[in-house]
Amino acid sequence: xxxxxxxxxxxxxxxxxxxxxxxxxxxxxxxxxxxxxxxxxxxxxxxxxxxxxxxxxxxxxxxxxxxxxxxxxxxxxxxxxxxxxxxxxxxxxxxxxxxxxxxxxxxxxxxxxxxxxxxxxxxxxxxxxxxxxxxxxxxxxxxxxxxxxxxxxxxxxxxxxxxxxxxxxxxxxxxxxxxxxxxxxxxxxxxxxxxxxxxxxxxxxxxxxxxxxxxxxxxxxxxxxxxxxxxxxxxxxxxxxxxxxxxxxxxxxxxxxxxxxxxxxxxxxxxxxxxxxxxxxxxxxxxxxxxxxxxxxxxxxxxxxxxxxxxxxxxxxxxxxxxxxxxxxxxxxxxxxx
Amino acid sequence: xxxxxxxxxxxxxxxxxxxxxxxxxxxxxxxxxxxxxxxxxxxxxxxxxxxxxxxxxxxxxxxxxxxxxxxxxxxxxxxxxxxxxxxxxxxxxxxxxxxxxxxxxxxxxxxxxxxxxxxxxxxxxxxxxxxxxxxxxxxxxxxxxxxxxxxxxxxxxxxxxxxxxxxxxxxxxxxxxxxxxxxxxxxxxxxxxxxxxxxxxxxxxxxxxxxxxxxxxxxxxxxxxxxxxxxxxxxxxxxxxxxxxxxxxxxxxxxxxxxxxxxxxxxxxxxxxxxxxxxxxxxxxxxxxxxxxxxxxxxxxxxxxxxxxxxxxxxxxxxxxxxxxxxxxxxxxxxxxx
DNA sequence: TTGAAAGCGCTAACAC
DNA sequence: GTGTTAGCGCTTTCAA
Numbered sequence: 001x002x003x004x005x006x007x008x009x010x011x012x013x014x015x016x017x018x019x020x021x022x023x024x025x026x027x028x029x030x031x032x033x034x035x036x037x038x039x040x041x042x043x044x045x046x047x048x049x050x051x052x053x054x055x056x057x058x059x060x061x062x063x064x065x066x067x068x069x070x071x072x073x074x075x076x077x078x079x080x081x082x083x084x085x086x087x088x089x090x091x092x093x094x095x096x097x098x099x100x101x102x103x104x105x106x107x108x109x110x111x112x113x114x115x116x117x118x119x120x121x122x123x124x125x126x127x128x129x130x131x132x133x134x135x136x137x138x139x140x141x142x143x144x145x146x147x148x149x150x151x152x153x154x155x156x157x158x159x160x161x162x163x164x165x166x167x168x169x170x171x172x173x174x175x176x177x178x179x180x181x182x183x184x185x186x187x188x189x190x191x192x193x194x195x196x197x198x199x200x201x202x203x204x205x206x207x208x209x210x211x212x213x214x215x216x217x218x219x220x221x222x223x224x225x226x227x228x229x230x231x232x233x234x235x236x237x238x239x240x241x242x243x244x245x246x247x248x249x250x251x252x253x254x255x256x257x258x259x260x261x262x263x264x265x266x267x268x269x270x271x272x273x274x275x276x277x278x279x280x281x282x283x284x285x286x287x288x289x290x291x292x293x294x295x296x297x298x299x300x301x302x303x304x305x306x307x308x309x310x311x312x313x314x315x316x317x318x319x320x321x322x323x324x325x326x327x328x329x330x331x332x333x334x335x336x337x338x
Numbered sequence: 339x340x341x342x343x344x345x346x347x348x349x350x351x352x353x354x355x356x357x358x359x360x361x362x363x364x365x366x367x368x369x370x371x372x373x374x375x376x377x378x379x380x381x382x383x384x385x386x387x388x389x390x391x392x393x394x395x396x397x398x399x400x401x402x403x404x405x406x407x408x409x410x411x412x413x414x415x416x417x418x419x420x421x422x423x424x425x426x427x428x429x430x431x432x433x434x435x436x437x438x439x440x441x442x443x444x445x446x447x448x449x450x451x452x453x454x455x456x457x458x459x460x461x462x463x464x465x466x467x468x469x470x471x472x473x474x475x476x477x478x479x480x481x482x483x484x485x486x487x488x489x490x491x492x493x494x495x496x497x498x499x500x501x502x503x504x505x506x507x508x509x510x511x512x513x514x515x516x517x518x519x520x521x522x523x524x525x526x527x528x529x530x531x532x533x534x535x536x537x538x539x540x541x542x543x544x545x546x547x548x549x550x551x552x553x554x555x556x557x558x559x560x561x562x563x564x565x566x567x568x569x570x571x572x573x574x575x576x577x578x579x580x581x582x583x584x585x586x587x588x589x590x591x592x593x594x595x596x597x598x599x600x601x602x603x604x605x606x607x608x609x610x611x612x613x614x615x616x617x618x619x620x621x622x623x624x625x626x627x628x629x630x631x632x633x634x635x636x637x638x639x640x641x642x643x644x645x646x647x648x649x650x651x652x653x654x655x656x657x658x659x660x661x662x663x664x665x666x667x668x669x670x671x672x673x674x675x676x
Numbered sequence: 677t678t679g680a681a682a683g684c685g686c687t688a689a690c691a692c
Numbered sequence: 693g694t695g696t697t698a699g700c701g702c703t704t705t706c707a708a
Contacts (some may be wrong), residue, residue: 015679049453052701055389076414118615222619281560353695390685
């Protein structure tokens with residue numbers, strides 16, 4: 001069986017307190033004792049029992065990461081970064097998948113509590129402000145991406161309006177005159193923000209908005225993008241550019257364009273949002289908004305850590321993370337010159 | 339503060355034992371008491387403290403999933419399925435990323451122990467048999483994919499030789515005469531198996547192997563595939579088909595072919611392995627070996643559960659999971675007919 | 677600087 | 693059926 005503190009103490013001929021002090025890096029231990037404890041630690045291969053430690057400390061050593069689905073590239077990438085960031089604080093990350101349904105998001109919020117986790121990072125998709133009201137988990141929460149407005153919860157995200165505006169301005173600057181948008185969705189706050197950015201960019205270019213060019217997407221998967229794009233291409237006057245609210249939609253759009261024998265970007269330019277790794281390798285490669293995902297992950301984890309460890313609470317944070325417009329073949333390049 | 343069993347017991351006017359019985363679904367509780375306990379449970383919003391429960395039970399309620407990187411689509415997809423499968427047993431999944439380095443895989447193996455997890459699912463990349471010798475974790479381990487031979491550890495995977503052979507036979511049946519392979523790698527057992535399948539299929543088609551058509555890949559990322567493919571296309575006599583040892587390599591190969599202005603599959607057919615979701619949407623879509631990932635995840639989790647819960651140990655298992663050859667545009671189809 | 681001992685919340689053996 | 697209680701392994705007062 002695994003060695004306990006007691007075993008180590010017996011072997012080293014000291015009390016458990018001394019062993020505990022050594023294990024926890026307490027400075028004032030007689031060198032002689034320290035040596036012996038370390039030897040005993042080594043000999044027994046001691047590992048602290050986390051359940052016991054956490055029970056005693058009143059902490060769990062875990063944070064939760066609540067997201068729609070790990071198989072979605074953006075979330076897979078983000079999860080990997082969060083896990084790495086959490087290791088700085090010796091936290092383990094519990095991943096909860098909600099498929100983006102409000103019901104499961106609410107459940108995750110309720111079921112997870114102080115008894116299981118020290119804090120949670122939430123990437124909600126459908127959660128509304130009501131779901132938070134009168135709701136005290138007793139543990140810090142930070143929302144990433146989507147932002148439930150009017151709820152005093154820490155939030156980390158890029159400036160969605162500006163990012164969308166930047167992407168669409170890129171399209172207008174290329175000379176595109178009929179720019180569509182794919183991805184509006186009543187349930188998603190970011191969809192509204194991206195739409196706003198799209199509209200602003202059109203206005204700035206002196207273009208008027210055509211309602212038929214704004215296409216909703218229920219989910220943000222590749223097939224939804226393909227579907228929406230086919231719809232756009234069936235229009236009497238199809239678009240010469242499409243701004244998709246995420247990369248998966250854009251990948252689907254790329255495919256729909258190819259099916260119709262259209263060249264991208266010559267016949268229709270396509271831009272995405274998220275900078276999934278696959279977007280650099282699609283054919284053509286995809287112009288996209290690249291959020292600093294590493295910064296998102298680190299900031300979210302750090303924020304939880306500050307809330308957990310600081311005694312005097314600080315104001316609710318709304319942190320803006322930088323992003324970049326990644327220009328690739330689907331709008332401006334030519335295959336092979338990437 | 340969160341309510342404890344004691345609080346609930348006091349409120350219900352019964353002992354903690356009775357409350358514990360109700361919480362744990364013990365059948366023989368007087369209906370009257372059960373009702374009162376349930377009311378008290380509801381009123382206090384009681385949630386069991388897992389640290390305490392696990393400490394007492396000598397279990398942790400966690401299993402580890404050790405894999406190279408969540409941002410690799412195959413692993414992101416697998417992780418999602420494992421998490422879902424683990425919920426059947428009320429297990430939470432701890433994900434450990436190793437970047438596929440032997441060092442970090444070994445560390446994960448050593449650092450994780452009975453004090454933290456009840457079992458582990460391992461998707462090793464570089465681990466050698468030596469790393470396991472004389473190594474008793476005291477917790478069940480199951481390897482997924484790669485198999486360290488000569489180590490008595492449960493293993494779940496598809497028949498790699500047969501799968502590779504099936505893919506390459508598909509290429510020979512299409513009339514390809516000069517079939518390359520991308521992905522050999524001395525550190526990976528599956529690479530050797532897939533190479534063996536490749537060779538068998540060539541032999542069965544009466545073709546002789548050309549050493550210059552077998553290209554190694556250090557990593558299995560998109561860029562490694564592109565690199566290897568460029569190398570192949572620079573050959574005096576380039577291949578008319580390429581079998582890549584995973585989909586990411588194939589995606590990279592697709593791109594390298596496009597850069598040279600080659601048509602796929604007309605000029606060169608390309609097949610992959612893994613059936614990453616993006617492979618159905620690449621242009622052209624990718625013919626690939628599709629392992630039953632859901633079965634892999636479920637089988638691995640079930641196996642750990644059996645080892646944890648059964649008292650009399652059963653023999654080491656080597657479970658074969660079914661796979662399918664997914665024929666798409668990159669070998670046989672034409673864009674738009676998918 | 678170190679030891680003894682209490683107790684975190686829970687389960688289960690034992691008594692009734 | 694239900695109550696009492698010992699301890700799971702750890703941290704942390706409190707004394708020494």
